[in-house]
Amino acid sequence: MDAPVRPLPPVFYQRPVLEVAPALLGSLIVRRVDRHLLVGRIVEVEAYREDDPASHSYRRRTERNEVMFGPGGNLYVYFTYGMHFCANVVTGPEDRGEAALLRAVEPLWGIDAMADRRYGKRRLETRRELLDLTAGPARLCEAFGLGRKDNGRSLQGPDMFLAKGQLGATEKVVSATRIGVSEGKEKKWRWYVDGNPWVSR
DNA sequence: TGGACGATCCCCT
DNA sequence: GGGGATCGTCCAT
Numbered sequence: 001m002d003a004p005v006r007p008l009p010p011v012f013y014q015r016p017v018l019e020v021a022p023a024l025l026g027s028l029i030v031r032r033v034d035r036h037l038l039v040g041r042i043v044e045v046e047a048y049r050e051d052d053p054a055s056h057s058y059r060r061r062t063e064r065n066e067v068m069f070g071p072g073g074n075l076y077v078y079f080t081y082g083m084h085f086c087a088n089v090v091t092g093p094e095d096r097g098e099a100a101l102l103r104a105v106e107p108l109w110g111i112d113a114m115a116d117r118r119y120g121k122r123r124l125e126t127r128r129e130l131l132d133l134t135a136g137p138a139r140l141c142e143a144f145g146l147g148r149k150d151n152g153r154s155l156q157g158p159d160m161f162l163a164k165g166q167l168g169a170t171e172k173v174v175s176a177t178r179i180g181v182s183e184g185k186e187k188k189w190r191w192y193v194d195g196n197p198w199v200s201r
Numbered sequence: 202t203g204g205a206c207g208a209t210c211c212c213c214t
Numbered sequence: 215g216g217g218g219a220t221c222g223t224c225c226a227t
Contacts, residue, residue: 137208138210179209
């Protein structure tokens with residue numbers, strides 16, 4: 001029997017990010033937007049913490065990073081490179097600036113609607129298009145329709161939440177260094193499902 | 202007030 | 215493997 005799909009509770013998020021981030025692997029991301037239901041499975045994440053030079057919350061509390069300092073269980077969405085959005089799950093207690101970046105998702109449901117957002121067409125034509133649909137933090141934001149208006153959004157639903165998921169018996173979690181950071185290179189604060197085709201290549 | 206740069210992606214070679 | 219797109223944020227003047 002399938003378990004009911006319901007939001008992971010706030011207490012799930014209100015733990016240290018180095019615990020929460022790897023625990024997110026296999027979780028479902030559930031999104032209702034423009035009358036479409038979109039579902040994916042998280043397969044790659046990174047942790048960012050207040051004492052970490054690579055984190056937006058390093059040094060000062062500012063207007064941009066304010067959401068990271070809120071209680072765990074909200075979405076932190078930021079704009080970068082002049083054209084992309086990236087989505088994070090805020091973790092830890094209030095006033096602790098930490099979050100887990102969603103880097104890759106395996107699309108499960110609503111793929112035609114995701115394709116429409118990503119490529120302007122509702123039918124995928126190549127395997128490459130399927131793999132590029134949600135592989136990467138900005139790609140998954142575009143596919144799931146996440147943007148500026150979603151910054152600070154609660155993950156208790158109904159239009160956006162994460163739900164308990166499963167890792168397959170043969171699926172192995174691997175930790176590695178983070179992508180695209182110039183400081184804090186040595187920290188192995190990226191986790192992914194080994195061999196999953198949506199993980200960054 | 203301005204300049205440098207970024208938790209990226211895409212297309213070209 | 216490399217570079218361009220493109221603009222909000224931050225910090226140094």
